């Protein structure tokens with residue numbers, strides 16, 4: 774199973790292929806905010822992909838539209854509830870200092 778690592782604290786989880794970054798965060802005990810409940814209606818689950826961008830599912834139009842509203846948008850940005858791990862290991866950074874636990 775692919776491993777997802779969350780920076781800056783380095784917590785990790787192995788998750789089945791097809792799991793979202795948000796699901797991986799929950800498995801790793803990382804409190805990735807998800808104010809809309811994971812339905813692509815906010816930007817609180819925004820993450821920056823540091824490794825493994827090509828391992829993630831393709832960005833669909835609704836994610837792309839919502840992502841454009843994310844603070845600190847970069848070319849490595851994804852929404853954690855929409856990006857699914859389909860290949861090898863992934864390393865993501867939670868922007869700012871939003872980890873609560």
Ligand code: FES
Nearest residue numbers: 807809813818854
């Ligand atoms: S949790 Fe709202 S868009 Fe991901």
